[in-house]
Every structure is written in C-alpha cells, then in structure tokens.
Amino acid sequence: MDPTLPIRAARPWNPLLAFGLALGVCAAASLAAHRLPASVTTRYPWSSQAVQQGLMTLVALVAMRASGRRLAEFGFRRPEPATGRFVLWGLVLGMTSAGIMMGLGLTGMRARLATYGLPGMVLWIWLVSSVVEEIFVRGWFQSLVAGAAEDDPRGERARAAVFWSAALFGTMHLILLFGGVGIATVAVIVPSVTALGLVCATARARTGSLRPAIAAHVAFNVGGFVAGVIYGIAYRVTTGQLPPAL
16 A cells, blocks of 8 residues: 555444454354365365465455555554563463463373474464464454544553453464364463463554564464473473373
C-alpha cells in the first residue's frame, strides 16, 4: 500500500465480535488442515501446520489490505522505544511451561514435536509459528479491537485490546485437544501461552511494532527447548539414563 495515501478512519470492532471472527478463522483453518491425507502428514509432519497457518496468514493479510489502513498500523513498522523486558519474559515463560510439563511427566508435546526433528522444529515452531501467530493475533486482531490510536487518547481501548489479545491466544491453543494432545498437557499450555500473549500484546501496544512481540514469542519456544536440554542432562546425571520420552 502506498504510504502517502491518507489513512482511512479505523473504527474499533466490538471485542466479542472480533474474538468470534478470529476464533472462527482458526477453527476453519484447523479443519482444513485435518483434511490432509494421512500419507501426506506422515511423510511431512509439518504439512498440517503449513496449511493451517498459511490460511490464517492469508486471511489476516487480506483483511488488513481490505481495511484501507496502512500496514504500519498493524505493526509492520520499526518499534518505538519502550520499557519492558519482553524477550526475557518470553524465555522465562517458555522454560517454566516446559519444566512443569516435564516435571509432571506430560509427554504429549514432546512426542509431537519429535516428529519435526531439530531443523524442522527451529523452522516451523520457533520461526514460522511465531511470525504467523503474531501477525494474526497481535497484528490483525489486536489492531481490530484497538482501532486508531488518535481516537483513543487515554489508551483505554489499547489496554483492553491487550487483554483480549492474550485471551484469544490462549483460547486458540485449545485446538490442541483435537490434535491428540492430552487434557493435562493442554491445561498447562493454555495458561502459559495466555501469559505469553499478555507479554506479546503489551510489547505490541507499547512499541507499535510486531518485532518485539515476535522476538518474545520466539524466545518462549526457545525457552521450552532449553528447559528440555537441562531436564535431559539432569535426568541423565541423577539416574544414569535418558528420560523415557527423549
């Protein structure tokens, strides 16, 4: 979009309506991904994720374009200076979440991620997933709820949008229940990613950019891996064996 064009007035959406729309897009994308034949998903473990997140990205970008607003309003800009150690919080939350799951013996996510292999996990989980989900939730949805900054001088809608953004992010991960992940594992993941959503949404609101939100999201995923390595080393030192799921 031409940055010289005038900005179209951005009226905020009703939060519940925007929430339902975004969740509906996630559900539809998930259903489309689950229609892939088993021969494809067995050979390419990342194929379902590619379809689901590809559709989410497409919807978000088309909606942004159709809104008539500049992409900078959706976070595609350089971040403004802001306080908050967003990346550190992302890393700590990722390590804590993974540590709790491993401490409780919950192996659902470890078994699932093992099919990606380390290179696949770095590409699809650490990078692609982080970028796509931040564009969808923090870029499109959060901007939809917050509306134009100039029409929100006290920042009330922007603050409300932060909490709606975190709530959507946590709710999105309930889809894991339909992907073979156990209830106990999901019960740990949903609060963890909701807290991550709060960190990322705050980063987006304070800096005006998606970059710090994406960085915090990547740090969360890296933190889970680091916790797994630490757990594996500690288990080997104390028992002389590798953990069963590693």
